[in-house]
Amino acid sequence: MKRIVGFSMFLLAVAVSWAQPQRVAVLEFEDLSGMRSDPRLGGVIAPGSMAEKGVYLVGKKLANREGFVLIDRRDFMAQMEQVQLFDSDRPTPVRPSFLHAAQALRADAVLRGNLVSFSTGKQIVNQGGYRTELDTVSIRVALEALDAVDGAVIAVSDGVARGQYRQTDAVQTILGEDDLVQLMEDAVSKAVPQIAQALETRMAEREARPTIKLSVRTTSDPALVEIDGLLVGTTPLEGFEIYKGDHVLTIGKPGYRDITKRILFEHDTLIEVPMLRTELTAEEIKEMVDSIRVHAFIGEPGLVIHRITD
Numbered sequence: 597m598k599r600i601v602g603f604s605m606f607l608l609a610v611a612v613s614w615a616q617p618q619r620v621a622v623l624e625f626e627d628l629s630g631m632r633s634d635p636r637l638g639g640v641i642a643p644g645s646m647a648e649k650g651v652y653l654v655g656k657k658l659a660n661r662e663g664f665v666l667i668d669r670r671d672f673m674a675q676m677e678q679v680q681l682f683d684s685d686r687p688t689p690v691r692p693s694f695l696h697a698a699q700a701l702r703a704d705a706v707l708r709g710n711l712v713s714f715s716t717g718k719q720i721v722n723q724g725g726y727r728t729e730l731d732t733v734s735i736r737v738a739l740e741a742l743d744a745v746d747g748a749v750i751a752v753s754d755g756v757a758r759g760q761y762r763q764t765d766a767v768q769t770i771l772g773e774d775d776l777v778q779l780m781e782d783a784v785s786k787a788v789p790q791i792a793q794a795l796e797t798r799m800a801e802r803e804a805r806p807t808i809k810l811s812v813r814t815t816s817d818p819a820l821v822e823i824d825g826l827l828v829g830t831t832p833l834e835g836f837e838i839y840k841g842d843h844v845l846t847i848g849k850p851g852y853r854d855i856t857k858r859i860l861f862e863h864d865t866l867i868e869v870p871m872l873r874t875e876l877t878a879e880e881i882k883e884m885v886d887s888i889r890v891h892a893f894i895g896e897p898g899l900v901i902h903r904i905t906d
Contacts, residue, residue, distance in 0.1 A: 618704045618795055620658055621667040621744070623694050625650030625709035641773055646780055647711040650737065653781050654709055657788040663796065667701050675700050698744040705741050705750060705795055711780075712736040712754065729763040733771065737783045739791050745826060751794030755786030806840045809864045814847060816871040822846040831869075847871070 627647035651669060659666045675697040698706050717732040735757050741750040757779045761769040811834045812821050818830040824844050828836060831847070840861060848854040852871045859867075 617663050617665045618799055619665045619667055619702055620705050620707060620795070621672045621694075621698050621701065621703045622651050622654050622658075622669055622707045622709070623672075623742075625654070625711065628710045628712055629714040641776060643711055643714040646714060646735075646776060647709075649777055649780065650709045650711060650784065653777075653784045654707060654739065654788065656781075657784060658707075658792070661788075661792060664792070667703055672697055672701060672703075693747075695744065695747055703744040704799070706744055707791065708740045708742065709784075710738045710740075712738050727765070731761045731763055731769075733759045733761070733776070733779060735776070735779045735783045737780065737787055739784075739787045741791050741795055746824070750798055751791055753787045753790035753794075755783040755788075757782035757786070807837045808840050808861050809835045810838050810861065811835060811866045812845075812847070812869065813866070814849075814869040814871050816849060816852060819847050819849040819852070819869070819871060822848070 625647050627644045629643040629647075655666055655669065658664050672694075676694060694706060713734060713736040715734055717734065719730040719732075721728045721730070736754060738752065738754040740752050742748065743750055759771075759775070759779055761771075763769060810823075811832070813832045817832055820830055821828050821833050821836075822845070823838060825846070838861065842858065842860050844856065844858050845867070846854060846856045847869050849871060852873050855869060855871075
């Protein structure tokens, strides 16, 4: 566990009311295509520039969708730049991940998009000395929804849009950038509903899961608290809501031993954590052991676990 001092952040409480809209942040839209289309059909337009428009197009679809709140991308990117991790009071060289920024902005999910293909197909017909070309422009996009807590993939969807254009000696079609943007918007429009449905289903499942309240105190507050590998705050931590069930709890502080335990939580729980410095005298060790002897504890050092009942 990294010793992170000066940085504390609380996750959005897991018990979210179904009536509340989901907060979604759009991370990026990458160009994964390997081709450019025929010059007559927009080939002079770089796929990379098309991919950059994907963030706007995804945002446009979600911003107008009931039940969703789109986090301003400028706030999202600024948060990624501003959040600074510290190790023993010194800034670390590690840049914060998008998950840290998403959690700080209380996002429920993060969307990532890809321009999978941007290509042209051609069909040529020669009949009775008359030549006709039927050209097809195809744009395929993929969307990926990630859990803002642990980065797990919630759902993946894709959408394809095609335009067909008849080319003859008498009629030639040359597409402009606006034509291609419209095709890309059509592809995004086909990908968004599946992602939105997956997020709605996930939210309903989360609403149905029972939660408990966890409080954590240590003999040397403040200390960092991680649940399932995710930083949730510092001690004293009071009434933090987590799902009922099995979780890995980690407590850490510079100069003290890290403590990691897997615990099954079934009731509201208060955990008292005796912190041990990395170097202790024999007298200090005896004093610490005596202080927890009357309690049931797990491993070394012990966690004093109290079940809280009404």
